[in-house]
Amino acid sequence: MTADRPIASAARRTLAVGVAVLAAVTASAAMLAAPAAAASADLATDCTPDGTTACVSPIVLDENNDPVPGVDVTIAGPEFEGVVTSTDGPVSVAVPTVGSYTLTVDPATVPDGMSSNVPERTVVAQLGSTARGAFRIVEGGAPAETGSTTEPSETTAGGGDDEADASGIGAEGSTENVSGWPAFSQVWQQFGSGIRFGLLLALASVGLSLIYGTTGISTFSHGEQVTLGALLGFISINWWGLPVWAAVLATIVICAATGWLQDVVLWGPLRKRGTPVMQLMIVTIGLSMSLQYVIQMFIGGRSQRVLPSNARPVEIAGITLSAASWLSMLVALGVIGVIAWFLTQTRIGRATRAVSDNPALAAATGINPDRIVRIVWTMSTGLAGLSGMLLAISFGSFTWTLGMILLLLMFASVTLGGMGTAFGALAGSIVIGLVVEMSTLIPGMPSSLRYASGLLILILVLLVRPQGLLGRAVRVG
Structure with a gap:
């Protein structure tokens, strides 16, 4: 009997310890579960997306x-x-x-x-x-x-598990409207988002219009130059550790260098051989597809964030955008102003316009069209790279399909403004940006169809005014 007492006592102690441990675990679980339940109960269900949300x-x-x-x-x-x-x-x-x-x-x-x-x-x-x-x-x-x-209702811009509509490109603040006509504040917010999207789109569209004006080529690889700019921004900031301003300069220089290299290796020799424009356009399609999948292999199908930190919202005149968006708009306005000055006030700019209007007559006056075309390729790809980086910074992320989605909108902008006219491309981009963003305010309009509204504008322009807003009517045949 005496030998059994220590055993029984030990068993009781073990049982008591086990009960205490079980009680502690249960209490801990309850404490951990309580905040989660409170968070669920207090969860706001009226989220409005913006540059930081x-x-x-x-x-x-x-x-x-x-x-x-x-x-x-x-x-x-x-x-x-x-x-x-x-x-x-x-x-x-x-x-x-x-x-x-x-x-x-x-x-x-x-x-x-x-x-x-x-x-x-x-x-x-x-x-x-x-x-x-x-x-x-x-x-x-x-x-x-x-x-x-x-x-x-983004980004943008798909591919893979992290597929997003253009990585949210062009979608900041836009939601599918299912509750009736929007309030003025919503309209004003979307107007600001449309101006922002139009300005950033214009950087790439102006280059596309200049290439068409000087060479007659509708280059399908221009969209991938935009994606390349976003990719270089991601690499220079997250891999190389450059500050944003240095990353912007590096992106412009590298993208401009790719345009110069393309003309030296590809477009220049093809022009000298007298390759028809249709064949050149097919070459741009092949180049576009090659660049798409090279970029996809490089970064994968998931969306990539260019800026590692969260965006900071800034409200100006009742429009809330991220601080990066406002700065990107200022940069875009400054660069567009420089382009306007370059085309109207410099000898090379006037020569570019002359080659765009009549290459044969420009050559007869002593202008070297090949030299001008090379400058245009270099400048246009640099602008496309800047556009891609600013878009990725403004909207938070990008994917390898960014350029493929924006290419159709660039064509719509150039056609709306007038093929081959840089200022027409600017005007067309602003209109397309506004239409794309504000179309989501139509009751019952799915936000996923906002890009289709821009393409509808393209169809209507071709039917009603084929020369575009600032283009000249040209007799064909």
Whole structure:
């Protein structure tokens, strides 16, 4: 009996220690869970995207596309997890960082006899846009489909798991309007975003117009020069550790050097052989595809952030954009002013306009068209690189498809303003930027269709005024 007492006493001590440990773990878990529950309860569901804010919006609909209220959706991603409950209207929450977020429906909150067609979806949040994940509640217990969807209203600009609409390019502050006509403040905000997008687009469009004016080539590889600028900005800031101003200068110089090299190695020899313009345009398509996939192999399909720090919002005249956006607009205005001075006040600029108007007559007056064309290629690719870097800085990130998406908008801008006219390209870019951004304010207009509105302008211009706003009517045939 005496021998059994120490054993029993030890067993009781062990049991007591075990109970204490279990109680401590339970208490710790409760303490950890309490803030999370509070965060979910206090989660704001009226997120408005801007230059410093990324939003995620779960959408729960029935078979008739009507909202289903009362369904809990968990949003989980980098350094964030919260639960939102669907309502009769749109709900969206602000997330702390850009990247992939998983949306999961809580089956216990789905109405009886019904289930979600997809248990979870993955969306990609980008600054200045709302990433939406839609769930459909159907009768029965079998899912109707599987997979995931990403519908950010960016960036931009896809490719891979971090696919974003142009990495949010051109989408800051834009959301799908489903609640009726917008207030004046929304219109004014989108107007500012449209001016910003138009100015940055103009840097690339002016170069594209100059190339067409002096060579007659509609170069499809110009979009990849924009992507190259964003890539060089990313490399110079994040890999080389250069300050932003030095990275901008390095990007301009390197991109301009690629244009000079292209004309020396490719376009110059083809011009001397008398290669027709159609064949030259096909060469630009091949060059474009090659550059696209080289850039994709280099950075992958995910979006890349150029500036490592979060954007700082600045409000001017009632328009809230990131500080980087305002500075980019100032740089774009300054560079456009320099281009205007160069084309109108310098000998080379006047010679460029002469070659654009009539190459044969310009050659007869002593101008060397080949030299002017080389200068134009060098300057245009430098401007495209600057445009790409400023776009990536303003909208937070970019992907390898940035140039491919912007190329059609550049063509629309150049056609709207007048093919071959630099000032027409500037005017066309501003109009396209405004149309793209403000089209998302139309009730029921999906923000993913905003680029289509710019292309609609292109079609209308070709039908009504083919020469563009500032172009001259030319007899054909």
